[in-house]
Amino acid sequence: xxxxxxxxxxxxxxxxxxxxxxxxxxxxxxxxxxxxxxxxxxxxxxxxxxxxxxxxxxxxxxxxxxxxxxxxxxxxxxxxxxxxxxxxxxxxxxxxxxxxxxxxxxxxxxxxxxxxxxxxxxxxxxxxxxxxxxxxxxxxxxxxxxxxxxxxxxxxxxxxxxxxxxxxxxxxxxxxxxxxxxxxxxxxxxxxxxxxxxxxxxxxxxxxxxxxxxxxxxxxxxxxxxxxxx
Amino acid sequence: xxxxxxxxxxxxxxxxxxxxxxxxxxxxxxxxxxxxxxxxxxxxxxxxxxxxxxxxxxxxxxxxxxxxxxxxxxxxxxxxxxxxxxxxxxxxxxxxxxxxxxxxxxxxxxxxxxxxxxxxxxxxxxxxxxxxxxxxxxxxxxxxxxxxxxxxxxxxxxxxxxxxxxxxxxxxxxxxxxxxxxxxxxxxxxxxxxxxxxxxxxxxxxxxxxxxxxxxxxxxxxxxxxxxxxxxxxxxxxxxxxxxxxxxxxxxxxxxxxxxxxxxxxxxxxxxxxxxxxxxxxxxxxxxxxxxxxxxxxxxxxxxxxxxxxxxxxxxxxxxxxxxxxxxxxxxxxxxxxxxxxxxxxxxxxxxxxxxxxxxxxxxxxxxxxxxxxxxxxxxxxxxxxxxxxxxxxxxxxxxxxxxxxxxxxxxxxxxxxxxxxxxxxxxxxxxxxxxxxxxxxxxxxxxxxxxxxxxxxxxxxxxxxxxxxxxxxxxxxxxxxxxxxxxxxxxxxxxxxxxxxxxxxxxxxxxxxxxxxxxxxxxxxxxxxxxxxxxxxxxxxxxxxxxxxxxxxxxxxxxxxxxxxxxxxxxxxxxxxxxxxxxxxxxxxxxxxx
Numbered sequence: 001x002x003x004x005x006x007x008x009x010x011x012x013x014x015x016x017x018x019x020x021x022x023x024x025x026x027x028x029x030x031x032x033x034x035x036x037x038x039x040x041x042x043x044x045x046x047x048x049x050x051x052x053x054x055x056x057x058x059x060x061x062x063x064x065x066x067x068x069x070x071x072x073x074x075x076x077x078x079x080x081x082x083x084x085x086x087x088x089x090x091x092x093x094x095x096x097x098x099x100x101x102x103x104x105x106x107x108x109x110x111x112x113x114x115x116x117x118x119x120x121x122x123x124x125x126x127x128x129x130x131x132x133x134x135x136x137x138x139x140x141x142x143x144x145x146x147x148x149x150x151x152x153x154x155x156x157x158x159x160x161x162x163x164x165x166x167x168x169x170x171x172x173x174x175x176x177x178x179x180x181x182x183x184x185x186x187x188x189x190x191x192x193x194x195x196x197x198x199x200x201x202x203x204x205x206x207x208x209x210x211x212x213x214x215x216x217x218x219x220x221x222x223x224x225x226x227x228x229x230x
Numbered sequence: 231x232x233x234x235x236x237x238x239x240x241x242x243x244x245x246x247x248x249x250x251x252x253x254x255x256x257x258x259x260x261x262x263x264x265x266x267x268x269x270x271x272x273x274x275x276x277x278x279x280x281x282x283x284x285x286x287x288x289x290x291x292x293x294x295x296x297x298x299x300x301x302x303x304x305x306x307x308x309x310x311x312x313x314x315x316x317x318x319x320x321x322x323x324x325x326x327x328x329x330x331x332x333x334x335x336x337x338x339x340x341x342x343x344x345x346x347x348x349x350x351x352x353x354x355x356x357x358x359x360x361x362x363x364x365x366x367x368x369x370x371x372x373x374x375x376x377x378x379x380x381x382x383x384x385x386x387x388x389x390x391x392x393x394x395x396x397x398x399x400x401x402x403x404x405x406x407x408x409x410x411x412x413x414x415x416x417x418x419x420x421x422x423x424x425x426x427x428x429x430x431x432x433x434x435x436x437x438x439x440x441x442x443x444x445x446x447x448x449x450x451x452x453x454x455x456x457x458x459x460x461x462x463x464x465x466x467x468x469x470x471x472x473x474x475x476x477x478x479x480x481x482x483x484x485x486x487x488x489x490x491x492x493x494x495x496x497x498x499x500x501x502x503x504x505x506x507x508x509x510x511x512x513x514x515x516x517x518x519x520x521x522x523x524x525x526x527x528x529x530x531x532x533x534x535x536x537x538x539x540x541x542x543x544x545x546x547x548x549x550x551x552x553x554x555x556x557x558x559x560x561x562x563x564x565x566x567x568x569x570x571x572x573x574x575x576x577x578x579x580x581x582x583x584x585x586x587x588x589x590x591x592x593x594x595x596x597x598x599x600x601x602x603x604x605x606x607x608x609x610x611x612x613x614x615x616x617x618x619x620x621x622x623x624x625x626x627x628x629x630x631x632x633x634x635x636x637x638x639x640x641x642x643x644x645x646x647x648x649x650x651x652x653x654x655x656x657x658x659x660x661x662x663x664x665x666x667x668x669x670x671x672x673x674x675x676x677x678x679x680x681x682x683x684x685x686x687x688x689x690x691x692x693x694x695x696x697x698x699x700x701x702x703x704x705x706x707x708x709x710x711x712x713x714x715x716x717x718x719x720x721x722x723x724x725x726x727x728x729x730x731x732x733x734x735x736x737x738x739x740x741x742x743x744x745x746x747x748x749x750x751x752x753x754x755x756x757x758x759x760x761x762x763x764x765x766x767x768x769x770x771x772x773x774x775x776x777x778x779x780x781x782x783x784x785x786x787x788x789x790x791x792x793x794x795x796x797x798x799x800x801x802x803x804x805x806x807x808x809x810x811x812x813x814x815x816x817x818x819x820x821x822x823x824x825x
Contacts, residue, residue, distance in 0.1 A: 026730060027729075027730070058733065058806040058807045058808055058809065059804055059805075059806060059807075060804065060805040060806065060807055096333075123808055125807075125808075126807035126808035127807075147531065154726060154727050155726045155727075156724065156725075156726025156727060157726070159564075159763070200804070203725060203726060204726070228725070228726045228729050229729040229730065230729075
């Protein structure tokens with residue numbers, strides 16, 4: 001065999017063989033419709049909940065499990081170190097906003113990507129769309145853009161600054177009422193969703209918002225939808 | 231003994247040494263990648279696969295090396311191996327120590343971390359063809375070999391050929407054996423010795439860091455010995471065989487002109503590695519401390535936490551790391567009260583910190599003790615918990631405790647260590663305690679006891695070795711040892727942060743026959759900011775309906791946090807579609823968390 005053929009053949013063989021190892025095989029974030037819009041008006045963050053709220057899940061809905069609302073706070077789990085990550089769009093606070101795929105509500109989809117469509121297509125029979133209600137809505141200031149670049153939180157609950165129980169329609173939060181914060185920066189809005197029929201606790205759907213303080217007042221520059229992987 | 235025979239023997243000794251090194255490099259990288267990324271089977275399989283692939287590429291491309299300078303190229307190969315192998319080791323450690331920007335794709339990191347395996351495999355691929363050529367070129371027909379060796383060899387050969395003839399069609403070959411066959415034979419002998427010495431001596435006695443330097447030192451010394459023996463300045467003044475070998479009327483050395491720079495590099499490497507090996511304990515300690523401190527600090531925002539390793543010890547089963555973490559962030563410390571505290575890790579997974587040692591065990595013991603009777607009639611099994619702290623909490627309820635932990639060395643260490651004594655208060659002396667040092671799964675297979683409560687205080691699912699403790703068979707065994715009203719309690723990873731693990735875990739527990747679950751948190755104001763925080767997630771599992779958690783009849787801890795526990799209910803264990811159960815014989819590696 002000639003040298004060039006040998007190199008090409010072995011190279012192709014190696015790439016093919018290692019193709020199965022490279023990269024993450026983690027499933028995509030779950031799809032949902034919980035919040036339709038965010039805006040900042042006169043220093044107040046306005047959260048419009050979606051009219052028709054739903055979530056897609058691999059939970060087997062033939063079982064009935066009464067919900068208990070997921071509590072709020074922070075956790076320091078035994079056994080953990082690092083973790084998170086996986087494939088799909090990232091870049092909250094690091095310039096990946098415009099290139100990230102966007103949801104039908106216009107939010108950048110964290111860890112979303114072309115692979116997500118393939119996954120949902122391949123696992124169509126495992127996934128069910130469930131109607132949900134919002135049992136609680138939390139708002140938390142995550143920190144400045146620099147802080148977000150260093151440590152953007154994963155999907156799920158954080159230590160909320162304010163929570164609203166059983167919200168409906170529109171929720172308003174005065175982002176100027178916490179003087180210890182720099183009001184510009186990143187906020188997380190989380191919705192604890194519960195199955196409307198199954199009463200199953202689907203935990204939290206979260207949205208990370210970058211709020212800047214311009215000449216015309218506060219405005220939202222980036223909106224990321226941060227969902228747990230399905 | 232003639233020079234030709236000596237030279238051939240020297241080449242075979244070199245073959246043994248370099249194959250010894252090459253095999254052990256492969257083991258060292260496999261283990262290092264396992265330590266860094268977890269998943270023993272995955273890392274070993276990928277490393278061995280990549281190594282053999284690279285070996286093949288190197289062997290194939292060795293035909294392109296100049297046949298006039300096999301010796302020089304062999305010397306270059308050995309020097310490069312001596313330089314590259316430890317450098318690759320440090321590269322992998324460095325990749326896991328530095329704060330890699332999130333923008334860097336994980337696929338790139340995966341590839342870079344495996345480059346040392348590829349490079350060492352590629353260079354090792356040159357070795358055998360070069361040595362084979364050189365042995366063939368010695369043209370040793372065996373006439374100079376002592377007669378007794380000939381006879382012994384012939385007997386062995388006869389016997390082997392006879393055995394082969396049982397199955398194959400054979401024809402005994404007389405006379406000189408090819409260079410390839412003797413070099414290959416010596417290569418496999420070197421590989422076998424490398425495997426045995428690594429498994430029985432190098433890894434358990436020295437550890438990974440000194441081992442890589444021992445191997446590099448061997449490679450460097452082999453290179454020097456080769457060039458010293460076969461280069462011009464030491465070559466015998468007259469030898470007809472050598473004239474014939476090199477087709478010249480004057481004796482031509484096997485190694486031609488050696489670049490002085492390369493020789494100096496080789497000498498420097500040898501001296502440096504000899505220094506490291508001579509002081510291997512210090513080097514090992516410093517390097518591993520540096521790595522561990524950096525790795526733990528990287529779990530926090532830059533500059534937020536400073537970590538100092540205070541003690542580390544490797545038992546037969548785990549690497550025990552003690553460290554002090556100090557809050558150096560600008561704002562208030564959200565992790566614990568004060569500026570510093572002590573923590574413990576087993577491998578990469580955190581097990582205990584001063585700030586939540588108590589509340590974690592409140593969750594593990596004091597919450598479920600609200601669901602069972604107190605007193606000696608209540609039988610509790612603790613799986614894991616070699617720090618004895620769970621036992622200390624249990625003895626407050628005067629229950630009978632069977633305690634099973636695999637690591638007797640760790641249990642003995644924690645008995646008298648002041649850090650642990652502060653938390654367990656000599657609980658190992660509890661008179662209703664029976665401790666057995668064995669594997670939890672094996673214990674359950676051998677005992678006929680049934681328990682009202684089984685507490686799983688096991689390490690995180692970070693390693694293949696722990697797959698059994700997260701398997702359907704283990705959970706089923708626990709269920710079969712429960713009394714009619716018994717239940718199992720375990721801590722759990724975050725469902726949001728480790729979604730794949732969580733779904734595999736829940737489906738596995740469900741498949742083992744547990745139908746009801748009571749999820750709850752342990753609570754405490756761990757940073758003294760006036761707000762109660764969640765500390766740890768727990769699940770109580772039962773194979774049928776159970777009484778709800780009653781705050782009024784609860785333990786002191788449950789009553790202290792009554793508003794957090796008043797609505798805790800048992801629910802059906804959910805099931806997730808498309809998520810495979812983790813079984814001992816059909817593992818679902820999703821149950822392992824990435825660390």
